[in-house]
Amino acid sequence: MGSKIGGQELEKELSGVNLLPVDAGETQKVAPVKKWTIEDSENLYRIPGWGEPYFSINAAGHITVTPQGDRGGSLDLHELIESLKSRNIGLPLLLRFSDILSDRIERLNACFSRAIARYNYPNVYKGVYPIKCNQHRHIVESLVHYGKPYQFGLEAGSKPELMIALATLEPVLNPKNDQSEALLVCNGYKDKEYIETALLGTRLGHKPLIVIEQLEELYLIIKVSRQLNITPHLGVRAKLSTKGMGHWGNSTGDRAKFGLTIPEMLTVVTELEKVGMLDSLQLLHYHIGSQISAINVVKDAIREASQIYVELVKLGANMQYLDVGGGLGVDYDGSKTNFYASKNYNMQNYANDIVAEVQEACEEANIKAPTLISESGRAIASHQSVLVFDILSASEVPCQPPQPTGEKEHLIIRNLWETYNSINEQTYQEAYHDAGQFKEEAISLFTFGYVTLKERARAEQLYWACCHKILTIARQQDYVPDDLEDLEKIMASIYYANLSVFQSVPDSWAIDQLFPIMPIHRLDEEPTNRAILADLTCDSDGKIDKFIDLRGDIKSILELHPLRYKKDSSSPEPYYIGMFLVGAYQEIMGNLHNLFGDTNVVHIRMNPKGYQIEHVVKGDTISEVLSYVQYNAEDLFENMRRRTEQALQENRMTIEESQLLLQDYERSLRRYTYLVSE
Numbered sequence: 001m002g003s004k005i006g007g008q009e010l011e012k013e014l015s016g017v018n019l020l021p022v023d024a025g026e027t028q029k030v031a032p033v034k035k036w037t038i039e040d041s042e043n044l045y046r047i048p049g050w051g052e053p054y055f056s057i058n059a060a061g062h063i064t065v066t067p068q069g070d071r072g073g074s075l076d077l078h079e080l081i082e083s084l085k086s087r088n089i090g091l092p093l094l095l096r097f098s099d100i101l102s103d104r105i106e107r108l109n110a111c112f113s114r115a116i117a118r119y120n121y122p123n124v125y126k127g128v129y130p131i132k133c134n135q136h137r138h139i140v141e142s143l144v145h146y147g148k149p150y151q152f153g154l155e156a157g158s159k160p161e162l163m164i165a166l167a168t169l170e171p172v173l174n175p176k177n178d179q180s181e182a183l184l185v186c187n188g189y190k191d192k193e194y195i196e197t198a199l200l201g202t203r204l205g206h207k208p209l210i211v212i213e214q215l216e217e218l219y220l221i222i223k224v225s226r227q228l229n230i231t232p233h234l235g236v237r238a239k240l241s242t243k244g245m246g247h248w249g250n251s252t253g254d255r256a257k258f259g260l261t262i263p264e265m266l267t268v269v270t271e272l273e274k275v276g277m278l279d280s281l282q283l284l285h286y287h288i289g290s291q292i293s294a295i296n297v298v299k300d301a302i303r304e305a306s307q308i309y310v311e312l313v314k315l316g317a318n319m320q321y322l323d324v325g326g327g328l329g330v331d332y333d334g335s336k337t338n339f340y341a342s343k344n345y346n347m348q349n350y351a352n353d354i355v356a357e358v359q360e361a362c363e364e365a366n367i368k369a370p371t372l373i374s375e376s377g378r379a380i381a382s383h384q385s386v387l388v389f390d391i392l393s394a395s396e397v398p399c400q401p402p403q404p405t406g407e408k409e410h411l412i413i414r415n416l417w418e419t420y421n422s423i424n425e426q427t428y429q430e431a432y433h434d435a436g437q438f439k440e441e442a443i444s445l446f447t448f449g450y451v452t453l454k455e456r457a458r459a460e461q462l463y464w465a466c467c468h469k470i471l472t473i474a475r476q477q478d479y480v481p482d483d484l485e486d487l488e489k490i491m492a493s494i495y496y497a498n499l500s501v502f503q504s505v506p507d508s509w510a511i512d513q514l515f516p517i518m519p520i521h522r523l524d525e526e527p528t529n530r531a532i533l534a535d536l537t538c539d540s541d542g543k544i545d546k547f548i549d550l551r552g553d554i555k556s557i558l559e560l561h562p563l564r565y566k567k568d569s570s571s572p573e574p575y576y577i578g579m580f581l582v583g584a585y586q587e588i589m590g591n592l593h594n595l596f597g598d599t600n601v602v603h604i605r606m607n608p609k610g611y612q613i614e615h616v617v618k619g620d621t622i623s624e625v626l627s628y629v630q631y632n633a634e635d636l637f638e639n640m641r642r643r644t645e646q647a648l649q650e651n652r653m654t655i656e657e658s659q660l661l662l663q664d665y666e667r668s669l670r671r672y673t674y675l676v677s678e
């Protein structure tokens with residue numbers, strides 16, 4: 001299959017692009033040049049697909065954030081960054097919009113209540129937020145606050161998360177009023193202490209639902225609840241046979257890491273019955289993996305789970321809750337397809353299918369419909385965070401117009417020159433192979449001493465000139481042959497980003513997750529460069545070279561604007577890139593590769609006058625990251641002082657040099673781990 005390098009409208013408008021200095025005139029058709037508009041940027045970066053209703057472009061060509069969708073005010077992201085910078089809050093910077101969080105909770109609940117009304121479902125929906133998705137205090141606290149009107153609860157997957165939940169979720173002091181109560185779903189591996197803590201939470205007014213994930217936990221729970229004399233509310237996690245998809249596809253099936261097989265579930269029922277505790281079994285839980293892209297997988301799972309639920313009721317369990325876990329997807333590429341970075345359904349379809357399937361199964365079996373629980377993390381937390389970073393510099397593929405060759409030049413150079421001249425719409429594919437071969441030959445001749453360093457340089461220049469010319473032609477074709485697919489990649493500029501991929505977007509590195517990435521300003525200007533992003537770490541994996549594209553494709557370059565340089569300055573004017581939908585999982589999975597620490601975080605909240613800064617969480621300083629690896633800043637500084645003193649004594653250093661070194665060292669210890677542009 002041929003691949004598409006360009007072929008979109010914008011290709012036809014290429015004019016004076018910096019990749020075109022080579023004989024551009026001969027291939028360029030003289031067409032009226034259409035001015036680049038913000039609509040062109042919208043289409044190119046696909047904002048309506050992934051950004052609605054929160055992100056769009058304003059007339060100034062800047063990204064606008066509308067945290068409450070069409071119901072509230074908006075702010076200009078570029079202005080916000082400038083104003084934060086003037087308050088000494090530097091880049092990279094993670095922005096969190098609390099109103100988006102609130103809007104997500106509201107939307108999820110609205111979808112379920114519409115579905116419940118539509119199908120006349122005779123029970124309610126009570127969602128919980130899985131803390132593991134983003135545990136930061138301000139987020140969990142906001143979620144609990146915004147979730148209150150919906151009795152939105154929390155899900156803990158470990159002991160530390162349980163501890164957050166117990167202390168953050170508001171207990172219900174009037175336990176008779178069951179309706180007002182948010183749930184606390186207790187998942188994950190459990191030891192005695194976990195179970196004791198969860199059970200004692202009941203005494204505070206919480207409703208912990210302890211989900212049995214492993215058979216061994218059952219015996220421990222029976223023992224501990226008897227010792228404490230507290231009746232537990234229990235759940236079982238089922239290993240469904242429905243196959244998940246994508247990265248988390250093996251969260252289901254007999255050999256899944258978590259959950260009980262059907263025979264094990266029956267053992268739970270008989271064991272509980274034996275000790276007279278079958279009344280405690282109230283919940284059925286499953287989780288088929290995150291980011292489910294296809295609605296039929298959601299349907300298959302709920303259908304299977306509904307039957308298990310019905311059977312558990314028939315076995316005499318006091319069933320009350322059906323918990324469908326996470327998996328509600330986020331449309332990262334905006335394509336609305338079942339591609340892994342997308343999903344072919346919306347939140348309402350999701351809620352409808354769950355409600356309808358459970359309703360049907362319960363009606364058929366003539367049993368009471370359960371309270372529905374979902375544990376959506378990604379769909380709640382992703383949209384609220386935007387990472388903004390600046391570009392420090394860019395490196396472009398060398399591209400000088402080639403000089404004609406003389407008779408006397410080396411044969412290999414004359415061959416390359418001839419190839420260069422022969423390139424046209426008919427020959428460009430063949431020429432690409434020839435040029436590559438001649439370049440390889442030149443290198444090999446050099447290695448054996450038949451070609452001088454100057455000749456090799458000349459050969460390489462000619463090779464790049466060929467590539468430029470070929471690419472110019474290839475971009476004008478609708479489809480180009482497979483073997484030219486790499487050309488765009490080879491010719492891409494490298495934009496150096498003030499960021500660590502490992503700290504800020506680990507999933508981009510670890511599992512090739514795609515996030516929408518685009519400049520947050522200059523969007524009324526055509527982005528004429530094609531680039532990949534390289535981060536600050538000394539790791540060749542520290543780059544981003546996969547970007548969202550049309551219809552579930554991935555493209556290997558991102559269109560960016562040429563950097564502008566101030567007069568007499570070697571550093572470029574600020575150029576800001578935003579990475580969107582990064583609120584789920586990225587922060588906590590980030591690591592300290594090369595000791596780049598947490599970024600600055602700013603919480604923004606809208607108010608009638610505009611916006612206000614709710615919290616600023618300063619990123620790590622160098623002393624802080626050093627302490628994570630057991631260095632003490634004072635000891636380090638003391639060592640440096642002693643060494644400078646010695647160098648002074650031995651006249652290896654001037655007093656000014658020693659002052660400068662110690663001053664820089666001391667200041668750096670207190671500094672952000674990222675680069676500060678002058």
Ligand SMILES: *Cc1c(COP(=O)(O)O)cnc(C)c1O
Nearest residue numbers: 287290291326327375376377378
């Ligand atoms: C991770 C996880 C979730 C969250 O899944 P999302 O796809 O982010 O909504 C929910 N439940 C359990 C048990 C999980 O492990």
